Amino acid sequence: MSSPPGSAAISSAITNMRKNDLYVSFAVTPPSGIRSREIFAGEARDDPTLQVVAEGDDGVTISGMKMLATGAAFADEVWIGNLTPIDDKRAGESITCALPVNTPGVSFWAREPYERHARHEADYPLSFRFDETDTVLVCDLVKVPWERVFLHNNGAMSRRIYIETPANCYQNHQSNVRFWTKMGLIVGLASRMCQANGVDRIPAVRETLGRLAALEATVGGLVNGQIEAYEPWPDSYATPNRRIMYATLNWCQEHHTEIIDALRTLAGAAPLQMPASIDLVADPELKDRFERWWRTSSMPALDRLKLYKLVWDLIGSEFAGRHMLYERFYAGNSIIVRNQSDREAPWETFHATVDGLLERVQTPNSSQ
Structure with missing residues (x-):
């Protein structure tokens, strides 16, 4: 079975985005309030958190939801990743990839745009011009080829790629x-x-x-x-x-x-x-x-x-x-x-300030 190309795939994707001036939205947090299976113990329901549900020689299949792809209605592609910590039990949720928004099985569920009720700019000056469409990304058995997979089955690294770069x-x-x-x-x-x-x-x-x-x-x-x-x-x-x-x-x-x-x-x-x-x-x-x-x-x-x-x-x-x-x-x-x-x-620096002060504090000698 093939493995994800990782950093080479990221470099290739970024080069493509830059060369073709693509607008890329991103969805990097799990759905709020409905993530944990344990909360709904005993209920017959799909886990709504986006995750890998199958993999093969040609790539992976993902299903589930991610938040909150702002502006995705106008985007060329969507970046899928994780900003929240993921433990080893949920390694399948660590998938990090990018997809064209018209990939089969991809859909975006948007709230109502506020500018629809702004008939004139003077009535709602900000809504009329600056409303950003918030959307939930939904993937229903979406195929992702390995060349578009940047990271897979590594919960810790799926967050580290943001905070350690x-x-x-x-x-x-x-x-x-x-x-x-x-x-x-x-x-x-x-x-x-x-x-x-x-x-x-x-x-x-x-x-x-x-x-x-x-x-x-x-x-x-x-x-x-x-x-x-x-x-x-x-x-x-x-x-x-x-x-x-x-x-x-x-x-x-x-x-x-x-x-x-x-x-x-x-x-x-x-x-x-x-x-x-x-x-x-x-x-x-x-x-x-x-x-x-x-x-x-x-x-x-x-x-x-x-x-x-x-x-x-x-x-x-x-x-x-x-x-x-x-x-x-x-x-x-x-x-x-x-x-x-x-x-x-810099906790060590803070602690050193306190410890250095305490070391200089004189205490009375014990009486003999």
């Missing part, structure tokens, strides 16, 4: 940069919203805006710290500092909810006072009434409508709700994220 670091450094950019949007929007309400000079409001600005500067400092303290790893390459990168992931995960809550507090009920749709401007009578009653001394009515529709898409719409989940879980739950920091922490 720069792959996970580069991916999440980009996520940190994205969050920093998002913070700039949030802080700017908070300030503009307070100006529109005429409350931007109230001391308590300035204090809140100052705190948001400080949080934005903090994540910016963490991003720059990853670059300034880069690691020469692997040889001849520069990789963002792993410790600071994982610490930034934890910081973003811990602070996103309170940041959005601060924006929601500043907004108050103003977004709910806006008309349902920008369609009203097509009716001269409604438009005139709207412009007379919804404007303020600092902002015309139509500009206020666009502003608060943007605010709502960050704090209250389905798009906003999806982002609350995304920012909390895209890098894994908090246990996984903090375990990354635990793994990268």
